[in-house]
Amino acid sequence: MYLQSIQLENYRRFKFAQAEFPDGVVGIIGNNGAxxxxxxxxIAWVLYGTEAARTGKNEIKRLNSKPQEICRVILDFELQGENYRVVRELKGASSQQDSSVLINGKVVARGIxxxxxLIEKTLNMDYRDFITSFYAPQKELNVLSDYPPSKRKEILxxxxxxxxxxxxxxxxxxxIRGTDLKLEVTEVHMKDIxxxxxxxxxxxxxLKKVFQxxxxxxxxxxxxxxxxxxxxxxxKKKKEESEVFNKYKSELSVKEALSAExxxxxxxxxxxxxxxxxQSxxxxxxxxxxxxxxxxxxxFLIYEGLKHKAEQKKTIIIQIENLLQSIDxxxxxxxxxxxxxxxLEKKSKTLEELKKDLVEIGQHLEKTRSEFMRVQSAYKVTLEEQNKVQSQLEGIERLGPNSVCDRCLRPLGADYPKIKEHLASEIKKIGTNLDSITGERKRIEEKGKxxxxxxxxxxxxxxxxQKEIEQFxxxxxxxxxxxKNLLDKEKNLLFLQDNLKNIGELSYDLTVHLELKTNLDRLEKLKEKYIALNQEKxxxxxxxQNLTQIESNLKNLNIEIETYxxxxxxxxxxxxxxxxxEKKVEEQRAKIHQLELNLKDLNHQKGIFSLELEKIERDIQETLKLKEELKSLGEDRLYxxxxxKILVDFKTSLISRIRPALSTYTNELFLELTDGRYEKLELxxxxxxxxxxxxxxxxxxxxxxxxxxxxxxxxxxxNLCLRLAISQQVSQSSGVEFSFIILDEIFGSQDASRKENILKGLAKLKNRFRQIFLITHIDDIKDSVENLITVLENEDGTSQLILQ
Ligand SMILES: Nc1ncnc2c1ncn2[C@@H]1O[C@H](COP(=O)(O)OP(=O)(O)OP(=O)(O)O)[C@@H](O)[C@H]1O
Ligand SMILES: [Mg+2]
Structure with missing residues (x-):
């Protein structure tokens, strides 16, 4: 496998960057953080996804990129003559991940x-193996050399x-520990069979005894x-007899009671x-x-009538006397x-005359009132006139001869004293008039009073x-x-006097009347007694007749009593x-009840024993099962x-087999790099x-x-040789041929001569690795490498790749 090209879009610092990977020792240079x-x-992320990134997936996409922008990496590489393209991308605000693989332009896998x-299968290694084989990260060489051998062994x-x-x-x-624990617990729980x-x-x-x-x-x-x-x-028989006996007895006693009655x-x-x-x-x-x-x-009745009439007569006499008095x-x-x-007649006449006088006086009064009104108004007019002339006089006196005449409106001048005098005499005249009016008014007032x-x-x-007349x-x-009443009373008197005459003279004797009453009362009682005795008789x-009947009944009854x-x-x-x-029956029932109780007890015992037996049987079954389990656990433990032991042996053999291979390969590389200056290197x-x-x-x-x-x-x-030997070892065990390696800042703090040494050594390894990527921030390696990819920082905080 070797790398052909890479394309980055919005991947971390890279907004858009592309690079072809050349062969040979390729320097990747740039400033820190570029x-x-x-x-x-x-490269690792596009192949293995999130696991290969140094941060969570949300931090991979370029900072400041827009939500709709896609973060994407496309890697092209060649493997066993086939061209592979792997694409991985993060979409949308939630960084939805998607990826696909194309071989020679055909999609062969889609989805994470x-x-x-597909990648794990094709490369025959997981992410960890991949990293170990191709990527030597910063300072790893230092780690390999600085740690003590035991630690080195661990890292290896x-x-x-x-x-x-x-x-x-x-x-x-x-x-094993778990099985031991189970064994222990099972043994503790197991009962003695x-x-x-x-x-x-x-x-x-x-239980047998109880059944018996x-x-x-x-x-x-x-x-x-x-x-x-x-x-x-x-x-039952005895009770029937008792019933007959008791019936006779009760009938007998009824008849005996009747006979006595x-x-x-x-x-x-x-x-x-x-x-x-x-009594007769x-x-x-x-x-x-x-x-x-x-x-x-x-x-007696005659005397009763006489008594009544006498009382009537007495009442009439009293009534006549009262009437006579009242009439009088x-x-x-x-x-x-x-x-x-x-x-009354006289008073009525007087009243007439008084009323006439009153009318007359009224007329006089009315006349006087109108007279007064007339005098009063004359008084008012005169008084006003006096006041008017008086104020006129006062006005003139105040202004003297300059006063103006109220008719011609010219100053009075020389007429002043004359007019003043005239006015004074006028006032006096009016005063006299006023006095005579006042006298007249007083006279009228007196008359009115x-x-x-x-x-x-x-x-x-x-x-x-009027009041007296009313009284009369x-x-x-x-x-x-x-x-009117007097006439009625006189009529009544005549009627009473007639009645009295009709009653006439009476010869009533009270002693005879009382004697008759006593005698009559006594005879009435005797009469009642006589009637009662007569009825009894x-x-x-x-x-x-009744007595004869009862006697015959008794005789018959006594015969019946004798029969009973x-x-x-x-x-x-x-x-x-x-x-x-009865007692016998009760005793027998008690005996049976006792037997029932005994049976109940026995059945109860039977139940208890049966339950216990069932439990023991269950325990036996359980114990047998546990025994089985114990056996199988023991077998598991042995296994x-x-x-x-097998794993321990396997590990030992693996280590013992790997060490010589690693040792051999490191030695080969070392001899090659040191031009045979030393004879041998070994682990x-x-x-x-x-x-x-x-x-x-x-x-x-x-x-x-x-x-x-x-x-x-x-x-x-x-150390470099050892690290390369490890890469070789891991990639060899995958069975796929790999021909690239990435060395990221392996120089650490080496001086220039040491760096040169390493660079020379790497140049010699071209026949073993088609591509050696050497990442460093140090510029001076530029001349020592065949190709250069520069990672350049832009001003806007993004980076670009430049192939030289
Ligand atoms: N999603 C992201 N968007 C923008 N920048 C990011 C993002 N993720 C990481 N970075 C930044 O990218 C920079 C590049 O880091 P990187 O490790 O690649 O640098 P380097 O070139 O290897 O530096 P050094 O020489 O120090 O190792 C870092 O400064 C980091 O803060
Ligand atoms: Mg770095």
Whole structure:
């Protein structure tokens, strides 16, 4: 395999860059951070994807690139005569990854998984192997030389993938530990099978005994049940007998009670008859007395009527007396009221006259009022006139002769005193007039006052007279009512006097009346008694007839009683025997109940034993299973142990086989690079008597020396040879022929002569590697390489590739 070209779009610093890869030693130069290692990372990324990138996929796409821009790498290489193109890209904001592989222009794989599968299969190595074979990163050579041999061995093991065996061993040992633990746990949980067997036998024995007992108890239970049935039959018979016996007995006692009742009734009837017969003698005596009852009653009723009339007469007399008194009173009142009527007439006339006077006074008053109004207005006019002339005078006096005449509107001048005087006399005249008006007004006022006093007196007299007349009018109404009532009373008096006459004279005697009453009360009681005794006497024949009937009934009943007594005697029933049988039944039932309980207990025991037996059987099965498991675990463990040994042996043999191959190849390269100055280089093995394993030793004039004895440049060369040998080893084991290698900043801190040394050495390796890429930031190698790819930084922060 060798690289043909690469194209980068928005891959890290590269916006768009393309480069053809020439053959030979190719220098890739540029400043720190220009993107040299990025270029190599892109080769690994296009083949193996995210795993090969130094960051997560979201940080791969160029910073500041637009979301719609695609991050893409296209790598062309040749392998076994075929042209391969591998494309990988990240699309969209979420960096969706996609990739494809074309062979000779034909798509052979599409999608991340398919492409990775195809690459791993074609190159026959995974990402780690790929990196180890073709890419020696910065400082790795230093690491190889600086670390002690044991560490170097470890690094080599890692590079050569031997550590995979270690990790397999680690897993295997974890499995062994796991199996041990399972074994331990299984042994702890496993029960003693012999113990379980003997316990099972014991339980089977116990269970057999319980079955036997159940059998025995069931037999005796059946026997006792039959027994119980016999006794119960006996009891049933006895109970039937008892029923008949008790029936006779109760019927007998009913009849005996009835017989006693009849006997009592007979005694009672005899007594009654006797009493009634003695009462009929008394009845004869009563009859004689009761005969006078109607006569006495009639007399009493006459006296009752007399008493009533006497009371009536008395009441009428009182009423007549009261009426006479009332009539007399009314007459006197009517007479008095008649006198008042004369006064009423007079008062009415007076009222008429008073009213007439009042009208007259009113007219006078009205006249006086209008007179006053007239005088009052004359007074007002005169007063105003006086004020007007007065103010005129005051105005003139204030201005003196300069005052203006109110008619001609010229100053008064010489007329001033004249006019002033005229005005003063005018004021005086008006004053006199005012005085006479005031006198007139006072007179009218006096007159008005007098008239109002008279009017008030008249009004009071009218009111008073009206009230008196009203009073007299009421008396007139009373007089009329009294006259009407008086007629009614006189009619009533006549009616009462008639009644009194009709009653006439009465001869009522209270003593006779009371005597009659006492006699009548006594006779009434005797009469009642007579009637009652007479009714009782009528019952006697019936009573006698009833007695005969009861006596015959009793006789019949006594015959029946004798028959029942004979029947009971003939029944040979005993209450005690019945009780004994009942007791027997109860005892038998208790016995059976006990047997049932026993059976229940036994069945319970049977259940427990059966469950225990089942559990033991389960335990036995479980233990047998565990035994099986233990056996298989033991076998597993043996197998794992064997595997462990095989892996250890395999690792040892691998290391022992690789070391000579590595040693041989490193030696070949070293001899070639040093032009045969030294005889041999080798990597020591595990059994070296002087040096630890994996120490680089160099033969100088037949003697072995550790690499430490040689110069820095020689050390660098030896390590470079070892690193190249490792690449060779890994790529060889893949079975694919590889012809390129990338050395990224391998110079470290070497001085110029040492660098030159390495460069010369590399030039000699052209026949072994078609392409050797040497990445460095140091410019001075320019002349020592055949081709140059410069990684140049642009001003906008992107980089470009220039092939020279
Ligand atoms: N997605 C990205 N977009 C832009 N720049 C990026 C991105 N990812 C990494 N970089 C930058 O790219 C630069 C190039 O790194 P690289 O390792 O390739 O440099 P170099 O040339 O190998 O330098 P040195 O000589 O120091 O090893 C770094 O400065 C890094 O910060
Ligand atoms: Mg770098």
């Amino acid at each position: 993107g040299k290692s990025t270029l190599m990372e892109a 998984t398919a492409v990775t599968d 093991a890692r590079m050569l993938n031997i550590e995979k065996i270690d990790s397999a061993l680690k897993g295997l040992r974890a499995d 012999n113990e379980l067997d003997s316990k099972k036998k014991e339980l089977q024995e116990e 007992k159940i059998d025995e108890e069931e037999k005796s239970y059946q026997a006792e049940e039959t027994n119980l049935k016999h006794i119960e039959n006996e009891l 009849l006997a009592t009734q007979i005694t009672k009837s005899n007594n009654e008859i006797e009493t009634l017969e003695s 003698l008394e009845l004869d005596k009563l009859e004689v007395e009761v005969k006078s009852y109607p006569q006495i009653k009639e007399g 009173f009314d007459k006197k009142r009517i007479e008095a009221l008649g006198k008042d009527m004369i006064v 007098e008239l109002r006093l008279v009017k008030n007196n008249l009004e009071e007299a009218i009111e008073r007279t 009018l009421k008396g007139k109404g009373e007089q009329e009512t009294l006259k 009528n019952k006697l024949p019936q009573l006698k 007594r004979n029947k009971i005697k003939t029944l040979s029933f005993s209450e005690e025997e019945l009780k004994t049988t 794992l142990e064997k595997l462990d 020591t093995d595990e059994n070296d008597d002087r040096y630890p394993p994996y120490e680089i030793v160099i033969y100088d004039q037949g003697e072995r020396f550790s690499i430490e004895r040689f110069s820095g440049g020689e050390k660098d060369l030896a």
